[in-house]
Amino acid sequence: MNETLDKLYKNPDNKNIEENFQFILFGGTGDLAHNKIIPAFYNLAAKDILPNQYTIIATGRRYDNKKEYLDALYNSLVNKKGKVDNRIWQLLADHIDYFQLSFKDDNDFKRLKNNLENKAKKEKVSDRIFYLATAPNFFAEIAKKLKSFGLLDVALENNKARLVIEKPFGHDFKSAKKLNDTLTNIFSEKNIFRIDHYLGKEMIQNIMVIRLSNPIFRALWNKDHIDNIQIYLNESEGVKDRGKYYDDAGVIKDMFQNHILQVLSLIAMEEPENLTAKEISDKKVEVFKELADNDLSNIDRHIVRGQYDSEQVDGEKINSYQEEKGIDPQSKTATFLALKLFLNNERWQGVPIYLKSGKRLNKKEAAIAVEFKDDFHSAYLDQKNIDNNLLLIKIQPEEGVSLRFNTRKPASNNKIIPVEMEFCQSCQQFFNSPENYEGLIYDMIAGDKTLFTSWEEVCYSWKFIDKIQAKCEEENITLHKYPALSQGPDAADKLLETDGRSWLDKD
Template sequence: MEVVSGMQNEKVALFIIFGGSGDLARRKLYPSLFRLYQKGYLSRHFAVIGTARRPWENDYYRQIVVDSLNDIQATDEQIAEFAGHFYYQSHDVTNAAHYTVLKKLADTLDQKYQLQHNRIYYLAMSPNFFGTIAKHLKSEQILTTAGFNRLIIEKPFGHDYESAAELNQQIRASFEEDQIYRIDHYLGKEMVQNIAAIRFGNNIIESLWNNRYIDNIQITLSEALGVEERAGYYESAGAMRDMVQNHISQIATLLAMEPPVSFSARDIRHEKIKVLRSLHIDTPEEAQHNFVRGQYGPAVIDGQRLEGYREANNVASDSKTETYVAGKMEFENYRWAGVPFYVRTGKRLAKKETRVDIVYKQLPTNIFKAAQDDNKLGHNILTIFIEPTEGFSLRVNAKRLGQGFATRPVDLNFRHSAAATGNSPEAYERLLLDAMNGDSTNFTHWDELSQTWKFADVVEKVWSENTPTDFPNYASGSMGPKAADELLARDGRHWIFSAQPK
């Protein structure tokens, strides 16, 4: 475990978590805060107020926090000391009087723990209440003037561009843009953050990172599980809004952006926004041609029946919601003109795998073709493995052992060890620490969101006007609908990652 000098690195802040009784708080926020506590980033000068409508007492709430840490190795004394910094307030976010009580508790804890009026507001609840909460935080004077005020908000940030713009306007009435931290947990993943190091830290990579040498880039976010308990949410979102508009678009942006002037939040954000301005917004006809949607059906694998999406709780028996998306993104700038970014994501696929495959162009001539069985050299491919394994590989062509000069593809591999990844900070842990440090590098700016919503809205509108008649169109445990393979085959290409059904 990483050990830091407590006093030198200790962060001072009051966390107010709206939705403190919810699943996100229990699964992600409390364990992440505790890991920061174990490492010394949080020590004596922090406190947490959890709010929700339930009429809990402090002791009951603290037991909820303790129970959320069951999978973390720690002493009972350490856990008890940590949980002692947590306080609960039953709270109706629409009731202004409740904010008066919240302000009194916040001010009391500020004095008790010497928090220097630093406050982080985490909205771990329905986005329907984001604007209301932001409004009352300002009107009831919970925002401080002496310390910092930072607002962390979860997706979904709107349902389309129009609703996202309205929500942004509501929040900006109380918070400045540099106080808003729109969290995308994929930006906290080790190998997503490694994209910058691989690109900008290696001349051999960056000098070939353009349309002269790269044929196409493929981004795969494949999930083996179905929608599970998120079915109700998924019915209103679908894979495009849940994964493509945010996570996949952010990864594509990091791959496509120009080198920043410095590795600072401002300069990185500038380049991300600039490249997103070059993202081609499809016409309806192009969207129809460039995007494929799917929905998983039932299957029997190894004698076990897997239910189809329409059989899940809170899902309509004739649901038209997509659980799979494959498509093509294009950046219309000097570096990337003519290079397609193929993206895909889906539920209940053959294997859990998040990766990026950068496929380089073939050599203009093959001097070994007389010695080749198939008269072809394979593409060089740089693969960035994001999860469940973390690392990267480079596929090159090498001579086969023995007589002659027949070649074969060879992968030069690097993988982080299980011990290393086990001690690596979890995504929420990284992002919470970034927010405490005031570092917005790995958070999403409104100008980024506005562009990705405009891109996704065209596809969503086309789909809303053309009801699918073939759902479900892929079996659980497969790699998605056949149309996704045909999408690349039309361009004379194929998906690099292909997992066989279990």
């Protein structure tokens, strides 16, 4: 790699993070910290894009001292990565402090304030990031204590104390608003960073580039040329040890309210005038508002709910959802949802948008399929079943783009056959896809909000989800059982068959 390329790779957008930031990690001993946040810091350290001076202050109760904590972090890194470069680890470990603290003990917050003050007396601190990697019921309580115990008053060079909130942000519109009111009494909206880790994914960040920097797509990105859009986020795993959380949330809150609607907003939004976080968010909000205004009177014909059932696979029984740990054996929570909707605006009027997500499906696969209209020259209309052009943006596990188009079958009498042009980003020999949290952490320290969700986005997405939930209850929408590790309920296929279409993720 030459020097310029190397720099670009290390810091593609030339964002700036300043010397001497402090990163206070509440929940620093939890699963997220061990498996995502600290590994992301490790990768950033490996790329040599962190400043010389910075401190991560991780809080938790379970370890008594810094050595125990660092040993546990190191073991988690080895488990995750297989191999850890000890030089990089040491570089990172030198910047990590452990602070034993209980959220319930006011005295611990006073001690933490003193700790921050002592550090600030010794050296100027540029930015201070308070990251709440904790269960959601602690979000408001910790934020209030940061204020009431004066942690937000400790000297700061850039005067930009930020709050980072993990998902889920509320469990419906009412609870999300209540949380937001509390937080915005303490931090301004511009300093609140709400995480949707899907926005950290490489191909999600690629959506706007694909849409806006390619005239061949940009010119066709509307109802005149696009027949339908499909977004599917399929998971093969069950609920694992998240049973209690999942049984309250279900697929609609776990995947739709945040990830799927975020992806949809990037696909469907009007073109932003510039690439500032505010402008992009404003354009996304227009989509969320339209969704919230969506007429759901036909919901019984536009939605399929499902729940996985047990199944024998290779002589082994796969548990049904109701048999999973932490799940009510009578649970009616949907683990699968397929939804057809329309956006009633100039660009998309009449274009069906099909959304789908489920657990325990036959394969893990997330992608966006944009199928173009069958607008062929009349000379070819006598050839039956010409495939429509198809743009497929593959999010995971493979990251890439494929484009299906038609060509002449060699040595035939102008017979048309479909072919695919394929770009596999994750297959590139030297490409090592960054962890989602790597970019997100870098951006929160740099103060760039583009990959974080604004309150308005969250607000209108909840209004839409609340409306769907209410309608489903009102109309008593069927919960279809589907065998674990299958393609989901047959009813989801019928949803598209009645429109003369089929899901594009089918084998």
